[in-house]
Structure formats: C-alpha cells, structure tokens
Amino acid sequence: xxxxxxxxxxxxxxxxxxxPDVGKDGKRRRVSFEHVAMNLxxxxxxxxxxxxxxxxxxxxxxxTWVEEVSSIxxxxxxxxxxxxxxxxxxxxxxxxxxxxxxTRLRAALAIATAMFVALYCxxxxxxxxxxxxxxxxxxxxxxxxxxxxxxxxxxxxxLAMGLRSVxxxxxxxxxxxx
Amino acid sequence: MAMDVWPLALFILLLFLNVPVSVAIGSGALLFFLHQQGMPxxxxxxxxxxxxxxxxxxxxxxxxxxxxxMNHAGxxxxxxxxxxxxxxxxxxALAQTNVLLAALMGFxxxxxxxxxxxxxxxxxxxxIRRGYPRPFAAAIVAASAVITPMMPxxxxxxxxxxxxxxxxxxxxxxxxxxxxxxxxALMITTRFxxxxxxxxxxxxxxxxxxxxxxxxxxxxxxxxxxxxxxxGLRFGVFTPTEAGAVIATYSLLVGLFVYRELKVAQLxxxxxxxxxxxxxxxxxxxxxxxxxxYMTLEQIASHLAMMLSTITASPLLMLVVINVFLLLVxxxxxxxAALILLTPIxxxxxxxxxxxxxxxxxxxxxxxxxxxxxxxxxxxxxISCGVxxxxxxxxxxxxxxxxxxxxxVLVLLILFPPVVLTLPNWAFGPGQ
Numbered sequence: 001x002x003x004x005x006x007x008x009x010x011x012x013x014x015x016x017x018x019x020p021d022v023g024k025d026g027k028r029r030r031v032s033f034e035h036v037a038m039n040l041x042x043x044x045x046x047x048x049x050x051x052x053x054x055x056x057x058x059x060x061x062x063x064t065w066v067e068e069v070s071s072i073x074x075x076x077x078x079x080x081x082x083x084x085x086x087x088x089x090x091x092x093x094x095x096x097x098x099x100x101x102x103t104r105l106r107a108a109l110a111i112a113t114a115m116f117v118a119l120y121c122x123x124x125x126x127x128x129x130x131x132x133x134x135x136x137x138x139x140x141x142x143x144x145x146x147x148x149x150x151x152x153x154x155x156x157x158x159l160a161m162g163l164r165s166v167x168x169x170x171x172x173x174x175x176x177x178x
Numbered sequence: 179m180a181m182d183v184w185p186l187a188l189f190i191l192l193l194f195l196n197v198p199v200s201v202a203i204g205s206g207a208l209l210f211f212l213h214q215q216g217m218p219x220x221x222x223x224x225x226x227x228x229x230x231x232x233x234x235x236x237x238x239x240x241x242x243x244x245x246x247x248m249n250h251a252g253x254x255x256x257x258x259x260x261x262x263x264x265x266x267x268x269x270x271a272l273a274q275t276n277v278l279l280a281a282l283m284g285f286x287x288x289x290x291x292x293x294x295x296x297x298x299x300x301x302x303x304x305x306i307r308r309g310y311p312r313p314f315a316a317a318i319v320a321a322s323a324v325i326t327p328m329m330p331x332x333x334x335x336x337x338x339x340x341x342x343x344x345x346x347x348x349x350x351x352x353x354x355x356x357x358x359x360x361x362x363a364l365m366i367t368t369r370f371x372x373x374x375x376x377x378x379x380x381x382x383x384x385x386x387x388x389x390x391x392x393x394x395x396x397x398x399x400x401x402x403x404x405x406x407x408x409x410g411l412r413f414g415v416f417t418p419t420e421a422g423a424v425i426a427t428y429s430l431l432v433g434l435f436v437y438r439e440l441k442v443a444q445l446x447x448x449x450x451x452x453x454x455x456x457x458x459x460x461x462x463x464x465x466x467x468x469x470x471x472y473m474t475l476e477q478i479a480s481h482l483a484m485m486l487s488t489i490t491a492s493p494l495l496m497l498v499v500i501n502v503f504l505l506l507v508x509x510x511x512x513x514x515a516a517l518i519l520l521t522p523i524x525x526x527x528x529x530x531x532x533x534x535x536x537x538x539x540x541x542x543x544x545x546x547x548x549x550x551x552x553x554x555x556x557x558x559x560x561i562s563c564g565v566x567x568x569x570x571x572x573x574x575x576x577x578x579x580x581x582x583x584x585x586x587v588l589v590l591l592i593l594f595p596p597v598v599l600t601l602p603n604w605a606f607g608p609g610q
Contacts, residue, residue, distance in 0.1 A: 099570075
C-alpha cells in the first residue's frame, strides 16, 4: 500500500507520523471523524481509570462503574484508532519479500492486497453489525449500557477502515504512474 | 485427527505479501471460523473484541500514554542529560548514552517501541550528524530498546502476567537484574565497536561528583517513578493498570507545573500519539486472540506439548528447547502476537517439568523482543530504520554483533536462574 503523502515509508508504532491533516505550515487543515472519536475515547478511558484510583482513596464510595466504562472506551479507542492508524498507514506490515519484487509487480500486488484488506474490513463490519444487533438486548450489570455499544465500535472501526482503503485505491487510480 | 493448517498457511502468506500484521493474523483466524460447521460466525467479532473485557490489558494504553507524556514533558531530556553526564567521557559517548538512556527510560515507560521512536529522533539523528555510520546508529537504537521493556513497568510482563496468571509485581522485579546485565553487555560491546571505528567522547573528561549530583537532582522527579510503581504494587496500593494511569497523571502534572515544558495545547497531539500506538498494538493482540481460539480448538497446544515432552523432562533442556523455538518463531511472528499465542501454550508445558513461571516469563519477554530487532517482522527495526532512513540490508549487517551479544545474555539467563529470581524472591518472598 502506498502511504498517504507525508507519512513515513513504514507503518511504525510510536513514530510520530506526519499528520496527513496538518499542512506544511504546521497548521491543522481538517480533522477526521475517526481522529476525534479515538481521542475522545482515550480521554474517557484515562479519566475513568484515574477516577477509579482516586475514588478508592479519596472518596468514601469507590466507583464501581469504572470497569464497565473503561471496557467500552477501550474497545472504541482500539477499533476507531485502528481506522485512524490505517488512514495514516501506521499499521505494521512486512515488506521484506515484496521489496525485492520488480516495481510493476509490486505496484500490482499493492493494489491486490489493498483490495483484500478492504474486503476483509467490510466483511468484519458486516459480522460486527450482526453481533451489535444480537447483543443489543443485553445490558451491563452496573450502568445498564447495552452490550451492543462496544460492538458498534468494532463495526464502525472496520467500516471506516474499509472505506479509507477504497478511498486510497480510488486516489491511486486517478493518479498516473506507479 | 488431521490438523487444519490452512489458517496458519494463509496468515504466513499474507504476512509476506505486505498485508498489515493484524489483518494477516485475523484472516487466518477468519478462514478457520468460515470452515467450522455449526459455529455462528458472530463468535469471530466476539473474539476480536474479547480484549476489551480484560482490565489488565488497559495497562497498555496507560503506560503508553505515560511514556508519550514524558517525552513531551521534559522528563526524557533530563534523563538524557543524566545519562550523558555519566557516560559522556567514554568513546562512542552518544551510543553509550543511548544504551544507558534505554535502561533509564525502561524504569519510566516500559515500551521498547516508544523508546526506539524517541531515541531515533533524539540520539540517532545526532549520532549521524557527528559522523557515526547510519546503519550503526539505527542498529544501536533498536538493539538498546530491548532493555526498556525488561525494566519495571515492562509491558511484556503485564501481558505475560495476565496470560500466565503470574504476579506482575514479581515479574517487574525479576526483569531488573537481567535488564542491567543486558545494559552492561551492550555497553561493553559498544565500547569495543567505538574504539574500532574511532567514535569520539562528547565530554573532555569524566563528570565531577558535583556535576553528577546536579544531573540527578534535575532528574529527581523522573527517578522517583520506578519506586512509586514498585512500592505501589508491592503493597497493593494499585493494580498495574492503575499504576499506568497514576504515572501518566504524575508526569502530566510534573510537565505542566514543575518543569513547565508541557503546554495544554500539546495534549491533543499527545493523546493522538498514545491512542494510535495503542490501537496498532491492540489490533495485533485482538486478532491473535481470534487465532488463539483456532489453536485451542485444533489442539495445537497439546500437539506441541506432546512433542516437547517427548524431547526432554529436564527443566534446563526444556528452557533451551523453548527458547530455540521462540527464536525461530521470531522470524515470522510479531513479538506481541508471539507472546499472546504462545504464553498459554508454553507455560503449562514448562511448569510441568519444574520451570519457574517467573523465570520463563523473563526469558520469553526478552526472547520475543529479540525478534523485534531483526528482520523480517522487527518492529524496533522498522522504527529506527524508518526514522533514520536506513536500508534493512545495511541495518542487518550492523545489528548482527549486537544481536549476538543479546542472545548470549539470553543464554546466561537460561543457565543461571538466580540472576532472574533472586530479586523477586527477596522482595515478595519465595514462591511464584
């Protein structure tokens, strides 16, 4: 897969990739929906855990809802974050074999694998949607949040990943050259 | 019963076709689920989301967050300053600083990936500017990042402790001596290589006691972190997950109000960086959970256990066999995935012949991290080569002597269990 403009050549964990939404002047031009949802989920996750510790030692009544909230936020952060990481081409992949292939073959293979990734993501979004509907009538024990909420995160994350793959493929198709 | 090997075959094929690791693992697992008669396919998304039900795994985003904050809060630069004060007079001072800083950062964040990313940018680029060969700079950054997850709070230990049902506090303590042993071994190797290539010191002479004391005082806020973690866990003040959140909050407050290097406006980017790193690692864990389901149902564990138990009943030989196996696995499997898939399989096999699970945990965590240093699936390699723009072939040549030393340390830890077990047994009492 060709990384979007400005992203590092490898999908490395921890590397601060050039943010595709930040222009050369360092100003943010736009922010993706995945990005906002991911950051929001992460803040909820951190606040819940911190409150869990604080409530145990500072207040009289330790918060019992922490695990439920953190579990849901965790699912959303990971699946929606995976979509955002996919948009920035940050997922780890192994180019050891493909880097030895001739350029044309490599380009063709990149398109084929991108299509495969898109199909995988759409199929998982479909399975996720079924699981979301199936689990909508069950609730968590403390806060009575439907169990469909974390699965909705999975469905949304994979759907977004699939759509971003298609977007990237279309972008490549419009651009001439390898 | 004939074993269904197609899921594994598909996973390895996709892996080498440059498909993201998490999708390659997930596709292998999906193929298995598609072939199961009478099993609803919605079990697959359930397995993928299973990680969110485990509170211990929330430690991963928490410690990652803490590490990212430290890099922005001025904590890392003060530790860098301390490391440079201590070893700046040696030849190859920047490389030596890199190794020492990896150990110091280990006590703060515990993610080798975060360390490699930070060190590539801070020390790697500086080494290249001062004439170190690019491949060497990338190699020393990646190789030294192996030390980071061995120090408390190492993320690998959190994962292993959760999967093997072993005390995370005990594992944290167990990693310290091996971590320092690895640091010493790498520093000796670096000294030898630096003399050979003529890498220079950055200080004219050894730092005075006053200079060292001043550097320690500046880094004092950072140096208290490991004590907070170890004492907090030892006396049950908080769980490992909560320890991560406590350290993140502590670093945030130090950065905002003590060092005043952190601005509120930076928080958006810090959260982004931590959340992305979390998502990338957790997606591999999530898919590995699903593939683990296949390995359980196909009884791959018991096949493997039977095979291994026919080889030997000696704890030492069993450890040798397991470690050779893990080094081979490191050639195809990403380190987190290897830990997730193999811990539940290998722990019962090893403990049945009398191997201490804490000893095994340290060896496994170190062993799978070594897989991250070399091609083809080396995440540490990807990071340092990506930032420093080094070709994998050049990097591989440069990293081989360092990797050889690391394997030698692994062998030492296999042969002498007390190196690993003395400290945790002293702190937590004998037992597991």
